[in-house]
Amino acid sequence: MVVRAGAYDDELVKTAKTIASPGRGILAMDESNATCGKRLASIGLENTEANRQAYRTLLVTPPGLGQYISGAILFEETLYQSTVDGKKIVDILTEQKIVPGIKVDKGLVPLTGSNNESWCQGLDGLASREAAYYQQGARFAKWRTVVSIPNGPSELAVKEAAWGLARYAAISQDNGLVPIVEPEILLDGQHGIERTFEVAQKVWAEVFFYMAENNVTFEGILLKPSMVTPGAECKDRATPEQVADYTLKLLHRRIPPAVPGIMFLSGGQSEVEATQNLNAMNQGANPWHVSFSYARALQNTCLKTWAGQPENVKAAQDALLLRAKANSLAQLGKYTS
Ligand code: 13P
Numbered sequence: 001m002v003v004r005a006g007a008y009d010d011e012l013v014k015t016a017k018t019i020a021s022p023g024r025g026i027l028a029m030d031e032s033n034a035t036c037g038k039r040l041a042s043i044g045l046e047n048t049e050a051n052r053q054a055y056r057t058l059l060v061t062p063p064g065l066g067q068y069i070s071g072a073i074l075f076e077e078t079l080y081q082s083t084v085d086g087k088k089i090v091d092i093l094t095e096q097k098i099v100p101g102i103k104v105d106k107g108l109v110p111l112t113g114s115n116n117e118s119w120c121q122g123l124d125g126l127a128s129r130e131a132a133y134y135q136q137g138a139r140f141a142k143w144r145t146v147v148s149i150p151n152g153p154s155e156l157a158v159k160e161a162a163w164g165l166a167r168y169a170a171i172s173q174d175n176g177l178v179p180i181v182e183p184e185i186l187l188d189g190q191h192g193i194e195r196t197f198e199v200a201q202k203v204w205a206e207v208f209f210y211m212a213e214n215n216v217t218f219e220g221i222l223l224k225p226s227m228v229t230p231g232a233e234c235k236d237r238a239t240p241e242q243v244a245d246y247t248l249k250l251l252h253r254r255i256p257p258a259v260p261g262i263m264f265l266s267g268g269q270s271e272v273e274a275t276q277n278l279n280a281m282n283q284g285a286n287p288w289h290v291s292f293s294y295a296r297a298l299q300n301t302c303l304k305t306w307a308g309q310p311e312n313v314k315a316a317q318d319a320l321l322l323r324a325k326a327n328s329l330a331q332l333g334k335y336t337s
Contacts, residue, residue, distance in 0.1 A: 008176040012220030013260075015139045016178045019099055019222060020261030020289035023328045024070035026180075028265070028295035029059050030103035030142060032075055039299075045308045049077070057083040058306060059299070062317035066096035068324035073101040073142050073180070073293070079133060090137040101140040101180070102133045104168070108146060117157040120145035120164050123171070130175035140178040142224070143168040149199055149231065150189040158206055166210035173220055180263065180293065182224035183207055187268050189231030193238050196228050197246050204254035218258040224293050225251075226267050227277055240273075244280035257287035264290075266297030273297075275326045275335055282333035291331045298323045 006012070019026065031039060036055070037047030045051045056078050072093055079102050081089050093100045106122035120143065130141065145161045147153045165181050172179035183203050185196060204225070211218070228246035230238055238246075251262060266274040274297035281290050292298075298320060306316035329335040 006173050006217065008173060009217055009220060011176060012173055012178050012217060015099060016220050016222055016260045019071040019140065019178070020263075020291065021070055022289070023332050024068060025291035025327055025331055026071040026073060026101070026263050026293035027059065027065075027069045027098075027298055027324070028073045028293050029056060029078070029299070030073040030075045030101075031295065032103075032107065033077065036075070039303055040308075043303060043307045051308070052077065053081055054084055055303070055306070056081065056089065057085075058313055058316055059302070059320065060089055060092050060096075062321050065321065065324060066098050068321075068328035069096075069098050071099040071101050071140060073103055074138075075103055079136050079138060094137065099139050100137050101142060102138040102177070103144070104130060104133070104141045104172070105143040105145070111157055111160060114154050114157050115152045117148055117151050117154060118146060119157070119160045123164065123167055126168065126171050127175060130172055130177055134176045138177060140180060140222070141168075141172045142180040142182060144182040144184055144224070146184045146186055147199065147203055148186050148188065149191050149195060153199060153203075158203055162203065162206035162210045165207055166214045166216065169211055169216045169221055170214040173217055178220055178222060179216075180222045180224045181207060181211070182265065184224075184265060184267065185226040187226070187229065187232040190233045191231040192234055192236055193228060193230045193242065193246055196230065197250060200225070200228055200250050201254060204250070208254065208256070218256055219260065221259060222261045222263055223255065223259060224263050224265050227264055227269075229269075232268065240276040240280035243277045244283070248281055248286070251286075251288070255288065259288055261289040261291060263293035266292070266294040269297060271297045271300055271323055272337060275323070275330045276337065278327060279330035279333060279335040282331060289331075292327045294327065298327070
């Protein structure tokens with residue numbers, strides 16, 4: 001049997017450890033142009049390159065951000081973009097000791113033969129795109145696929161999600177990028193927390209099965225799971241302690257301790273809820289770094305505070321720093337509301 005020994009293995013392990021360092025987590029700012037457009041529309045701005053650049057400049061320039069943030073996931077446009085003052089965004093991040101990352105999937109499309117589910121595109125040409133992203137300064141990647149509980153999930157959808165993630169992870173490692181493995185289990189639905197737990201167990205079993213088949217180096221990946229919560233429309237709500245109990249039980253059953261970091265997505269939780277849940281998970285020792293890779297739960301107040309007005313930039317950056325610091329404390333299990 002030939003086992004892949006990658007040229008980048010040492011570097012991958014080092015990058016993953018840097019991102020999974022105490023008191024720090026990831027700022028997900030990799031909204032596609034379409035999603036960024038929706039965010040801008042919510043504050044009455046047009047989806048122009050200039051507006052996206054202004055917003056992304058605001059996100060990467062708060063002084064001291066690197067104390068709480070170890071990595072920033074960028075959309076391709078931003079990896080090649082400069083700030084409004086003409087400085088490369090990648091350079092600003094590196095100066096702040098924030099590792100630049102890149103979203104590499106090409107989004108979701110309908111999965112023929114399934115129960116109205118989807119699959120994630122992007123494997124074609126991935127190796128050459130990633131080699132170029134590495135040259136541009138990216139050191140980690142993200143691939144987000146989704147699993148829907150109300151629509152099944154069907155065996156087919158779970159297998160497709162897991163296989164795609166495993167191929168992406170192997171190709172990323174071959175090109176020097178630490179893959180963030182993100183099978184998002186969508187919050188939508190009326191199901192209870194037990195059902196989410198059951199589906200998550202199935203999904204992670206398959207993801208690790210196929211990653212092993214593809215000779216992925218587990219020490220050089222990061223995971224981006226959904227927390228185990230009740231469906232968004234479920235009447236029985238869960239406390240942060242219940243979310244932490246179920247989620248840690250899932251991780252202990254399914255995630256090898258070789259994996260350095262678990263960086264949760266916020267998935268539509270409120271800012272405070274996402275912080276409280278993370279804090280509850282860090283009340284005891286864990287075999288992995290348990291942290292955050294939030295987009296909405298870091299950006300919501302920041303975006304609203306900015307409202308596209310230059311005079312609000314400082315207040316908006318303070319709002320981002322406030323959430324970043326709160327989640328940094330939650331990573332250390334020391335957050336108090
Ligand atoms: P949210 O934290 O807003 O769920 O976004 C994280 C992310 O990167 C989704 O892929």
